[in-house]
Every structure is written in C-alpha cells, then in structure tokens.
Amino acid sequence: xxxxxxxxxxxxxxxxxxxxxxxxxxxxxxxxxxxxxxxxxxxxxxxxxxxxxxxxxxxxxxxxxxxxxxxxxxxxxxxxxxxxxxxxxxxxxxxxxxxxxxxxxxxxxxxxxxxxxxxxxxxxxxxxxxxxxxxxxxxxxxxxxxxxxxxxxxxxxxxxxxxxxxxxxxxxxxxxxxxxxxxxxxxxxxxxxxxxxxxxxxxxxxxxxxxxxxxxxxxxxxxxxxxxxxxxxxxxxxxxxxxxxxxxxxxxxxxxxxxxxxxxxxxxxxxxxxxxxxxxxxxxxxxxxxxxxxxxxxxxxxxxxxxxxxxxxxxxxxxxxxxxxxxxxxxxxxxxxxxxxxxxxxxxxxxxxxxxxxxxxxxxxxxxxxxxxxxxxxxxxxxxxxxxxxxxxxxxxxxxxxxxxxxxxxxxxxxxxxxxxxx
Ligand SMILES: Cc1cc2nc3c(=O)[nH]c(=O)nc-3n(C[C@H](O)[C@H](O)[C@H](O)COP(=O)(O)OP(=O)(O)OC[C@H]3O[C@@H](n4cnc5c(N)ncnc54)[C@H](O)[C@@H]3O)c2cc1C
Numbered sequence: 187x188x189x190x191x192x193x194x195x196x197x198x199x200x201x202x203x204x205x206x207x208x209x210x211x212x213x214x215x216x217x218x219x220x221x222x223x224x225x226x227x228x229x230x231x232x233x234x235x236x237x238x239x240x241x242x243x244x245x246x247x248x249x250x251x252x253x254x255x256x257x258x259x260x261x262x263x264x265x266x267x268x269x270x271x272x273x274x275x276x277x278x279x280x281x282x283x284x285x286x287x288x289x290x291x292x293x294x295x296x297x298x299x300x301x302x303x304x305x306x307x308x309x310x311x312x313x314x315x316x317x318x319x320x321x322x323x324x325x326x327x328x329x330x331x332x333x334x335x336x337x338x339x340x341x342x343x344x345x346x347x348x349x350x351x352x353x354x355x356x357x358x359x360x361x362x363x364x365x366x367x368x369x370x371x372x373x374x375x376x377x378x379x380x381x382x383x384x385x386x387x388x389x390x391x392x393x394x395x396x397x398x399x400x401x402x403x404x405x406x407x408x409x410x411x412x413x414x415x416x417x418x419x420x421x422x423x424x425x426x427x428x429x430x431x432x433x434x435x436x437x438x439x440x441x442x443x444x445x446x447x448x449x450x451x452x453x454x455x456x457x458x459x460x461x462x463x464x465x466x467x468x469x470x471x472x473x474x475x476x477x478x479x480x481x482x483x484x485x486x487x488x489x490x491x492x493x494x495x496x497x498x499x500x501x502x503x504x505x506x507x508x509x510x511x512x513x514x515x516x517x518x519x520x521x522x523x524x525x526x527x528x529x530x531x532x533x534x535x536x537x538x539x540x541x542x543x544x545x546x547x548x549x550x551x552x553x554x555x556x557x558x559x560x561x562x563x564x565x566x567x568x569x570x571x572x573x574x575x576x577x578x579x580x581x582x583x584x585x586x587x588x589x590x591x592x593x594x595x596x597x598x599x600x601x602x603x604x605x606x607x608x609x
Contacts, residue, residue: 191490196257199242203264206237207442216269219396220542225388226350226398228308230268231275235305239265241279244287248295249303255493259438263489266442270546271397273442274346275308277435282309282355285374285428289416298353298376310347311428312356312377312402315340320559322357322425323368329358329375329409336360336414338377338407341386344553348385348400353378355428356404361419372421376413383407393545426504429555430496433507436554437514438489440547444482444518447525447543451475454529454538471528478524481517488513505567512560515550522547 189197210233218224234240243258244250253261258280265276279302286299301307318324327340338358345354353376360373377383386401416424452475455466465471492510495503522543526533533540551557583589595601 188486191486192257192260193254196254196260199239199251199253199257200260200264202237203239203261206234206239207264207267210237211268211272216272219269219271220393222388222395224396226308226347227272227275227396228350230272231308232305234265234276235303240276240305241283241299241303243280244283244299244303248287248300255434255496256490259434259489259493262435262438263441263445263486266439267446268442269542270394270439270443270549271346273439274394274397277431277439278309278311278347279303280431280435281428282311284431285355285415285424288427289374289420289424291412293412294376294415307352308347308350310345310351310354311432312342312345312354313425314342314344316343316401320556323371323422325357325359325372327356327358327404328362329356329360329373330362331360332408335411336375336409338375338404338409341401341403343401344389344399345402346397346399348402349388349398351379351398354383354402355415357421357425360421366419369422370419372425373418374415374421374424375409376415377404377407377409380407392548393542394549430503430507432554433511433560434489434492434496436550437485437492437511440514440518440550441482441485441489443543443547444478444485444521447522447540448475448478448482450538450540451478451525451528451533454533458530465528474524474528478521481521485514485517502567502571505564505571508555508560508563508567511554512551512557512564515547515557518547518550 192200211230215224215227215230219227238251239261241249242251242253242261243255245252262273262277266273283299283302286295290299298307298309302309313322313325315325315327317326325340327338327342329336329338338356340358342356356375356377357372358375359371361371382405384403384405386403388398388400391399452466455471455475456464458465461468466475488510492503492506495506500506522540526540526544529538529540532538535541592604595604
C-alpha cells in the first residue's frame with residue numbers, strides 16, 4: 187500500500203519482517219509474555235537474529251545489512267504488531283548498538299555489537315534511577331576511578347531486560363567535582379551481568395509485559411577500564427546520539443500496533459450487525475475508522491521523514507525525532523482506543539487483543555523520555571532554528587493592515603522610546 191515510499195531494498199526487508207511477524211511467532215508465546223510466564227523473550231530475540239532481522243542498518247561487518255534508517259523503521263513498523271515488549275527486544279540492539287557503533291572501540295564492537303546482532307548477547311540500557319528520571323543528568327550513580335578499574339555504585343530502575351540481558355549500558359557519574367557541568371559529568375560503561383549485579387525485583391506492569399523490567403543494584407561493581415564507551419566524562423555525547431534511535435524506535439513499532447488494532451476493528455465493523463446492518467454502515471463508526479486510518483498515515487509519514495532526516499544527517503534531527511516520538515505515540519493511544527470503541531464491549535475483554543494493545547501502548551508516551559520532555563526539546567530547537575533563519579523569510583508581520591509600532595511594546599524602555607518618537 188505504501189510501497190512508493192520505499193526503495194526496492196527497503197521494501198524487500200519490510201516484506202521479510204512482515205512475513206516473520208505473520209509466520210514465526212505463535213499467539214501462545216505472546217499470551218505467555220502477557221501473563222509473564224515468559225520473563226524475557228530470549229527465544230524470540232534469537233529468532234529475530236536467525237532470520238537476519240536484527241540491527242539491519244549497521245554495517246555488514248558487524249552483522250547488519252547497511253540498510254537505511256527508513257528501511258529499518260519500516261521493518262520495526264512490521265514487528266511492532268507483536269506487542270510492546272517483543273518490539274522492545276527487537277529494537278534494543280539498535281539503541282545500544284548506536285552507542286557502540288558511534289563511540290565504541292574496535293574491540294567493543296567485536297565483543298558486544300557483533301554478538302548482539304547475531305542473537306548471542308542481549309543488551310539492556312540502564313539510564314533511569316529512582317531519583318533521576320526525566321532529569322537524566324541528575325543521575326546519582328557513580329563510577330569511581332580506582333586506577334585499573336571503575337567501581338560502580340548505584341541503582342537503576344525500570345530497566346527492560348534487567349532479567350534476561352547479558353550486559354548493560356550504564357550511565358554513571360565519573361566526574362565527582364561538585365560544580366562539574368552537567369554535560370561533563372557522566373560516562374557510559376558496559377557492564378557484564380555477574381553475581382555482583384543484583385536484580386532487585388520485577389515490576390507489576392500494566393502492559394508491555396514479558397520484557398524482564400526490573401530494578402538493578404550495582405553495589406561497588408568493578409568495571410574494567412576498557413569498558414568505557416566514548417571518552418571519560420563524555421557520556422552526554424553518547425546519550426544524545428543514542429536518543430535518536432531510542433526515540434525513533436519508540437515511534438516506529440507503534441505503527442505496527444496501530445495497524446493491528448485497526449485491522450481487528452475493521453473486521454469487526456464489517457461483520458457485526460446492529461439495527462439490521464453492519465455497523466461500518468453507520469457514519470459514527472466509519473468516521474472513527476477514518477480517523478484511525480488518517481492518524482496511521484500521518485504517523486507513517488512522520489516516521490519516514492524522521493528516519494530520512496537521520497539518513498541524511500539533517501541538522502534538526504533532534505527536533506524532528508522528538509516531535510515524531512510525541513506525535514506517533516499520542517496517535518497510537520488514540521487509535522487503539524478508537525479500535526476499542528468500534529469493537530464495543532467485547533473489545534474491552536480479552537476475547538480480542540485490543541485490551542492488551544491499550545495496556546501496551548500507554549507506555550509509549552512515558553518511556554524513552556516523556557512526551558512533555560519531547561515538547562520541551564521541540565520548542566527549544568524550533569525557536570533556535572526559526573530565529574536563526576528569520577532573515578531568509580518574508581516578514582509577514584508587516585502585512586498587517588495597521589502594523590502600529592506603538593502597540594508593540596514589550597518592555598518599559600520600549601514604551602517610552604516608541605511613545606516619544608510618535609509625538
Ligand atoms: C515499563 C518501562 C520500561 C522502561 N524501560 C527503561 C529502560 O529500559 N531503561 C531505562 O533507563 N529507563 C527505562 N524506563 C524509564 C523511563 O524512560 C522513565 O520512566 C521516563 O523517562 C520518565 O521518567 P520518570 O518515570 O522518572 O518520570 P518523572 O521524571 O518523575 O516525571 C513525572 C512527570 O513529570 C513530568 N516532567 C518531569 N520533568 C518535566 C519538565 N522539565 N517539564 C515538563 N514536565 C516534566 C514528566 O513528563 C511526567 O509527566 C522505563 C519505564 C517504564 C515504565
């Protein structure tokens with residue numbers, strides 16, 4: 187349906203992912219994840235790798251395919267229909283892999299990136315802390331320089347893969363000077379799972395279950411110096427780069443959930459007879475479906491636009507990715523709720539998967555930076571862009587019928603200056 191937006195290569199990978207989602211994952215497995223009988227979907231992760239679908243945009247030498255970000259996002263859009271936790275396992279190599287690919291040493295790439303894309307090692311990212319959530323740079327975990335190693339001490343919470351991952355990308359404060367600037371305070375470290383890494387407990391989640399989400403306690407864990415990713419105190423650079431796939435991969439898989447919810451709702455609306463006709467013949471119902479279709483199309487356009495911005499290294503990538511994360515995750519929430527409304531009472535039961543999709547998708551507006559934090563970045567970056575380029579555009583303010591400067595007073599000094607000029 188949207189083939190015209192993709193190249194032959196991108197389309198072919200998208201089709202492989204679609205085929206995978208259709209044929210390779212039993213409904214019983216996803217149900218077991220939702221019941222948390224599967225604590226972490228390791229088998230599924232290995233299956234993604236066996237089918238050559240993990241980390242497609244990374245170079246071939248590490249097990250990727252050198253695919254574009256657009257193609258990779260289209261693939262994520264297909265896998266997304268498997269649910270939030272299955273989608274998260276799929277995209278984690280893209281997130282942690284970005285840090286490794288852009289900042290890792292050759293040895294780190296061989297030890298972590300390549301095995302991750304081969305399905306042999308599972309990664310998790312540990313950013314959020316009990317005290318530092320949205321305020322990421324307020325992180326309190328420390329990694330003290332002990333000469334030949336770092337000593338990591340702190341707690342991280344809400345880590346997907348706390349149970350299940352083989353290694354963690356952890357951000358911790360290495361610059362312990364009181365007045366160290368926030369962007370020069372932290373470092374990114376690779377921490378292997380060991381007995382010293384304690385998984386405290388698993389959360390009772392509303393949705394997105396089966397991903398092994400937990401709290402991790404690092405109580406004076408020794409971390410080898412060679413596990414530093416990027417430069418010492420340079421964690422902010424790694425973080426900012428990693429947030430591109432982090433947020434784009436929050437958005438892209440939502441297309442899969444929206445698509446799935448819409449398909450269920452459309453089938454129901456076509457078959458459910460009320461007042462002597464299929465309910466889709468009622469404008470009230472068909473307009474809900476039209477709204478969902480429109481939202482999904484808008485999301486697809488935004489995801490592909492954002493992915494293309496990353497492909498061409500556009501200067502305003504952060505803003506475009508942030509607004510995409512916010513828009514798509516909000517739309518996904520609206521679409522799954524529209525699907526529930528279309529399916530009436532039975533949609534609220536577990537006879538249909540829509541109730542799980544609603545539980546799942548609510549998270550998307552919260553994690554990987556809340557949508558309020560996305561708004562903060564969008565407006566910040568756009569002010570800079572627009573004010574920086576203002577001179578290139580027509581000044582439409584002057585087109586007003588009466589552009590009276592004495593009415594455009596913004597401070598006291600202005601007021602008297604303009605008033606006196608006008609006398
Ligand atoms: C199921 C799940 C999985 C997760 N997976 C991971 C993971 O794998 N790794 C990881 O590190 N983290 C993970 N997270 C953490 C997630 O990214 C954070 O929950 C999220 O960034 C918000 O942080 P917080 O929960 O501390 O909320 P808070 O920071 O306490 O925010 C609370 C509210 O205040 C608002 N707020 C805060 N600051 C501002 C501001 N400046 N302007 C406007 N509004 C503001 C927020 O938008 C929010 O509405 C996960 C979370 C969940 C629930």
